[in-house]
Amino acid sequence: MATDIPALDRRDVVRGLLEDRGNLLVVAGLGASAWDITAAGDCATNFPLWGGMGGAAMIGLGLALAQPDRRVLVITGDGEMLMGLGALCTIAVQSPPNLAVVVLDNEHYSETGGQETATRHGVDLVAIARGAGIGDCRAVHGAQEIGPLRNAIHATTAPLFAVVKIATGNHPLVLPPREGAFLTARFREAVLGPAAHHQL
Amino acid sequence: MDRDALEMRPDAAADWPDRIYDTLKAQAVTQVALVPDAGHARLIRRCLADPAMRVVTLTTEEEGVAMLVGGWLGGAKGVLLMQSSGVGNCINMLSLPVLHRAPLPMIVTMRGDYGEFNPAQVPMGSATQAVLEAMGTLVRRADTPGDVVPVVDATLRLAFNTYRPTAALLGQRLIGAKTFGKD
Numbered sequence: 001m002a003t004d005i006p007a008l009d010r011r012d013v014v015r016g017l018l019e020d021r022g023n024l025l026v027v028a029g030l031g032a033s034a035w036d037i038t039a040a041g042d043c044a045t046n047f048p049l050w051g052g053m054g055g056a057a058m059i060g061l062g063l064a065l066a067q068p069d070r071r072v073l074v075i076t077g078d079g080e081m082l083m084g085l086g087a088l089c090t091i092a093v094q095s096p097p098n099l100a101v102v103v104l105d106n107e108h109y110s111e112t113g114g115q116e117t118a119t120r121h122g123v124d125l126v127a128i129a130r131g132a133g134i135g136d137c138r139a140v141h142g143a144q145e146i147g148p149l150r151n152a153i154h155a156t157t158a159p160l161f162a163v164v165k166i167a168t169g170n171h172p173l174v175l176p177p178r179e180g181a182f183l184t185a186r187f188r189e190a191v192l193g194p195a196a197h198h199q200l
Numbered sequence: 201m202d203r204d205a206l207e208m209r210p211d212a213a214a215d216w217p218d219r220i221y222d223t224l225k226a227q228a229v230t231q232v233a234l235v236p237d238a239g240h241a242r243l244i245r246r247c248l249a250d251p252a253m254r255v256v257t258l259t260t261e262e263e264g265v266a267m268l269v270g271g272w273l274g275g276a277k278g279v280l281l282m283q284s285s286g287v288g289n290c291i292n293m294l295s296l297p298v299l300h301r302a303p304l305p306m307i308v309t310m311r312g313d314y315g316e317f318n319p320a321q322v323p324m325g326s327a328t329q330a331v332l333e334a335m336g337t338l339v340r341r342a343d344t345p346g347d348v349v350p351v352v353d354a355t356l357r358l359a360f361n362t363y364r365p366t367a368a369l370l371g372q373r374l375i376g377a378k379t380f381g382k383d
């Protein structure tokens with residue numbers, strides 16, 4: 001981690017990325033990322049995860065392929081991403097132009113007591129994504145880079161992968177609804193309309 | 201059976217893979233997530249040739265569980281194709297379709313099931329159905345060609361009509377056992 005730049009606050013980063021989000025569809029990995037998108041404003045087009053660690057990016061892929069005219073943003077943590085690195089290969093091969101994956105990297109498992117992740121020891125997720133073949137890969141360290149990243153999420157024509165280095169430490173919990181069936185139904189209704197509940 | 205083939209596959213004359221494809225089409229499946237298995241090779245070729253199907257080759261089967269939950273969020277119906285060994289890779293991720301009441305039909309070709317040659321296939325093959333059921337998946341088996349269409353059709357309908365993970369296990373008796381030329 002670059003030591004000469006003050007580490008970004010995760011809530012500020014997520015608020016910035018979700019500014020004027022329009023019809024952006026957002027999936028958040030379990031734990032702090034889910035609390036972050038909820039703190040920025042819970043809504044029907046948020047899909048915060050409570051489990052399925054390692055699956056956030058793949059949920060984003062399935063959604064992006066199913067809704068090619070909508071923008072899809074996955075926000076997750078370094079620990080969650082590390083558990084499903086193969087997804088970067090799968091996403092690169094499918095190359096959906098409407099999918100962005102942003103990893104909030106504090107180099108720790110913040111939900112479980114702050115144990116170090118592999119990124120703390122030099123594992124470079126941006127290099128891994130680039131090696132997988134994802135078109136637009138970025139390492140973000142400064143607050144001035146969040147606005148351009150937010151804009152790229154809405155305009156990219158290739159899968160986008162960004163690692164945003166953030167400060168360690170936990171924020172107050174801002175919990176999304178916990179009932180998975182509700183989260184699914186409200187999301188599908190927001191995307192597909194009331195017909196979602198009658199799909200055969 | 202082709203005795204020189206590295207992996208077992210159904211006889212060329214067996215047309216049940218084509219009937220599975222027809223069933224997927226009848227259910228308007230558009231996302232096909234898979235880790236290849238020789239028993240699924242013919243079905244995979246049919247899906248790849250269909251421009252209305254998005255075939256996604258996964259690095260591990262659990263990716264497909266998450267992907268199809270995402271697809272359902274966007275209104276797409278999907279299916280996960282894999283070998284029985286892949287079921288073990290899906291266990292925790294199967295909590296997603298259970299928690300989120302999302303359809304997740306799986307079509308699983310069995311190994312370690314009937315006349316297996318490879319000892320490494322037996323532990324997971326023996327555990328496949330129990331593991332799926334332990335995670336809340338409704339499981340039906342097909343062991344003869346005549347079973348395949350009704351079992352696959354029922355598996356797809358159970359998933360899409362009742363919003364849950366379901367699995368059709370295609371038995372090794374149906375597919376044929378790999379013998380490494382030792383038969």
